[in-house]
Amino acid sequence: MTxxxxxxxxxxxxxxxLTVASIVWLVPVATALMTSVRPLEEIRRGWWNLDGATFxxxxxxxxxxxxxxxxxxxxxxxxxxxxxxxxxxxxxAAYAFARLRFRFRRVSYFLLLTTMIVPVxxxxxxxxxxxxxxxxxxxxxxxxxxxxxxxxxxxGLAVFIxxxxxxxxxxxxxxxxxxxxxxxxxxxxxxxxALPGIVSFAIIDFVFVWNDLLLALTLLGRxxxxxxxxLANLQSPHLAQEDVVSAGAIMAILxxxxxxxxxxxxxxxxxxxxxxxx
Amino acid sequence: xxxxxxxxxxxxxxxGAEPRRWAARRxxxxxxxxxxxxFAVFVAFYLWPxxxxxxxxxxxxxxxxxxxxxxxxxxxxVGLGNYGELLGSExxxxxxxxxxxxxxxxxLLIVGVSLAVSILIWFARLGxxxxxxxxxxxxxxxxxxxxxxxxxxxxxxxxxLSALVExxxxxxxxxxxxxxxxxxxxxxDPGVIDLGVAELRLVNLSLIVAGFWAFTGFGVITxxxxxxxxxxxxxxxxxxxxxxxxxxVRYVIIPQLRGPLVVVxxxxxxxxxxxxxxxxxxxxxxxxxxxxxxxxxxxxxxFAFLDSPQAxxxxxxxxxxxxxxxxLAYPVLRGLRRERR
Numbered sequence: 001m002t003x004x005x006x007x008x009x010x011x012x013x014x015x016x017x018l019t020v021a022s023i024v025w026l027v028p029v030a031t032a033l034m035t036s037v038r039p040l041e042e043i044r045r046g047w048w049n050l051d052g053a054t055f056x057x058x059x060x061x062x063x064x065x066x067x068x069x070x071x072x073x074x075x076x077x078x079x080x081x082x083x084x085x086x087x088x089x090x091x092x093a094a095y096a097f098a099r100l101r102f103r104f105r106r107v108s109y110f111l112l113l114t115t116m117i118v119p120v121x122x123x124x125x126x127x128x129x130x131x132x133x134x135x136x137x138x139x140x141x142x143x144x145x146x147x148x149x150x151x152x153x154x155x156g157l158a159v160f161i162x163x164x165x166x167x168x169x170x171x172x173x174x175x176x177x178x179x180x181x182x183x184x185x186x187x188x189x190x191x192x193x194a195l196p197g198i199v200s201f202a203i204i205d206f207v208f209v210w211n212d213l214l215l216a217l218t219l220l221g222r223x224x225x226x227x228x229x230x231l232a233n234l235q236s237p238h239l240a241q242e243d244v245v246s247a248g249a250i251m252a253i254l255x256x257x258x259x260x261x262x263x264x265x266x267x268x269x270x271x272x273x274x275x276x277x278x
Numbered sequence: 279x280x281x282x283x284x285x286x287x288x289x290x291x292x293x294g295a296e297p298r299r300w301a302a303r304r305x306x307x308x309x310x311x312x313x314x315x316x317f318a319v320f321v322a323f324y325l326w327p328x329x330x331x332x333x334x335x336x337x338x339x340x341x342x343x344x345x346x347x348x349x350x351x352x353x354x355x356v357g358l359g360n361y362g363e364l365l366g367s368e369x370x371x372x373x374x375x376x377x378x379x380x381x382x383x384x385x386l387l388i389v390g391v392s393l394a395v396s397i398l399i400w401f402a403r404l405g406x407x408x409x410x411x412x413x414x415x416x417x418x419x420x421x422x423x424x425x426x427x428x429x430x431x432x433x434x435x436x437x438x439l440s441a442l443v444e445x446x447x448x449x450x451x452x453x454x455x456x457x458x459x460x461x462x463x464x465x466x467d468p469g470v471i472d473l474g475v476a477e478l479r480l481v482n483l484s485l486i487v488a489g490f491w492a493f494t495g496f497g498v499i500t501x502x503x504x505x506x507x508x509x510x511x512x513x514x515x516x517x518x519x520x521x522x523x524x525x526x527v528r529y530v531i532i533p534q535l536r537g538p539l540v541v542v543x544x545x546x547x548x549x550x551x552x553x554x555x556x557x558x559x560x561x562x563x564x565x566x567x568x569x570x571x572x573x574x575x576x577x578x579x580x581f582a583f584l585d586s587p588q589a590x591x592x593x594x595x596x597x598x599x600x601x602x603x604x605x606l607a608y609p610v611l612r613g614l615r616r617e618r619r
């Protein structure tokens with residue numbers, strides 16, 4: 001027991017405050033959950049009103065049929081493509097930054113890191129005409145287009161998170177593999193050892209891309225939009241479809257939440273890799 | 279015998295030198311090969327568009343026009359004209375004011391509340407993980423979904439907030455001269471604070487609270503990491519010396535959390551300045567332009583009226599936004615790095 005918490009009144013105050021704050025913090029989530037499993041007429045009397053409450057999953061099937069399924073599929077396509085691209089280009093670059101010496105190393109590292117601070121708005125406007133010019137604005141090419149932009153924008157975070165993991169691999173292990181080519185050392189020795197870092201970055205990047213609204217809203221045509229844009233389109237107080245919207249919101253929340261729950265350890269570790277190493 | 283051997287060695291060396299030089303050259307190129315894929319994507323989809331944004335902010339143009347600088351009829355060079363027009367427009371200053379409200383309140387709320395929560399959780403032995411999960415959970419929720427959820431909370435007819443305010447008898451309007459407040463209209467027109475020089479619209483506060491709810495988890499995670507690496511000895515020493523909990527927090531814990539606190543502060547400033555999602559989903563910048571922040575103004579100017587040649591103005595907003603961000607974030611990050619050394 002922490003010596004400070006010995007005083008009973010202090011402990012009571014701490015737990016009291018935390019409990020009240022936690023309840024307040026959960027109210028929005030409870031609102032969405034309750035709204036999503038009750039019929040619209042009942043919601044209108046307030047979701048906390050449990051008189052004659054009926055439980056239903058029909059909101060979910062309704063939302064799924066009203067186009068949410070396509071949004072979710074698009075979200076998965078975009079997120080998986082972006083993570084795959086960012087990760088494969090990112091691990092290669094991070095390996096070079098961590099273990100190889102070359103000219104312009106510091107400058108290029110710094111340039112990549114600027115993507116973490118400079119807002120996405122600085123590239124947003126010319127992207128649309130730029131995509132038209134290079135043929136990424138039509139059909140399924142749009143998936144590749146937005147994945148490439150996510151790769152460019154995730155570049156800074158990728159090298160920032162991954163480089164310390166590659167630098168952490170002890171020199172002796174790498175020296176033991178002397179004689180093998182760089183690619184072999186990279187693939188057989190370094191990559192497996194840096195796997196925790198790679199997994200944490202993949203999760204963070206997936207959540208990041210899955211949750212993006214601005215790029216998708218700007219770059220993608222109606223049939224290629226992810227679930228965040230779908231929610232923004234559905235959300236309007238005048239449409240009176242809280243049942244569908246809340247079910248959609250819950251479904252949009254689930255994939256990152258599940259990833260987070262299952263791989264919590266990796267996630268937190270990735271967030272701090274950069275900071276701890278600094 | 280030995281001379282033959284020496285000659286053979288020399289011959290072998292000469293034969294090997296050529297491939298070895300090739301090998302050395304290849305060796306020198308290897309690192310670039312590793313960096314190239316990421317860097318190529320970075321240049322094509324970040325650096326090039328960014329330079330385009332800066333260059334095109336000097337022109338008057340529209341997004342439906344051909345993307346060729348040679349098509350001079352579509353591209354009117356106006357120098358700093360776009361910037362001049364922005365600085366003279368009321369709508370721009372309205373967006374600046376709303377962004378400024380975010381810029382001040384959002385980081386204050388994040389830093390203050392996440393500091394309090396993480397210290398409380400740190401003192402609480404039992405249920406640490408459960409409490410922390412509650413506060414970190416919203417961090418995984420997209421801001422679009424958070425905006426939707428908070429729109430339910432703010433709903434004037436069946437939202438929990440309106441019901442609570444009504445139950446407590448706090449609904450109705452409040453007029454304190456310079457403050458005007460209308461309970462229930464959380465997202466339409468909850469009122470204004472008249473500062474004389476400018477009117478702060480309270481609808482921004484509703485949006486900031488939603489963003490703050492979604493983002494506090496980041497502060498809690500970061501500060502918790504700081505707390506776990508904190509030296510326990512100092513706290514024990516202070517306790518032995520008879521320091522009260524409040525004094526320990528004030529003089530022992532907070533000074534040791536300086537680094538993480540700065541990180542949380544800087545990142546929430548960055549977040550506040552580029553905020554778009556929450557505003558877009560919940561109000562689209564409305565009612566009228568009451569909650570229009572710079573990022574929303576930019577988007578509307580560039581994409582909402584595609585045929586009017588306002589993209590130049592939008593790119594000028596983008597450049598100003600980026601410059602402001604770098605100016606705000608850079609000194610702090612530099613200072614932090616120096617401190618760490």
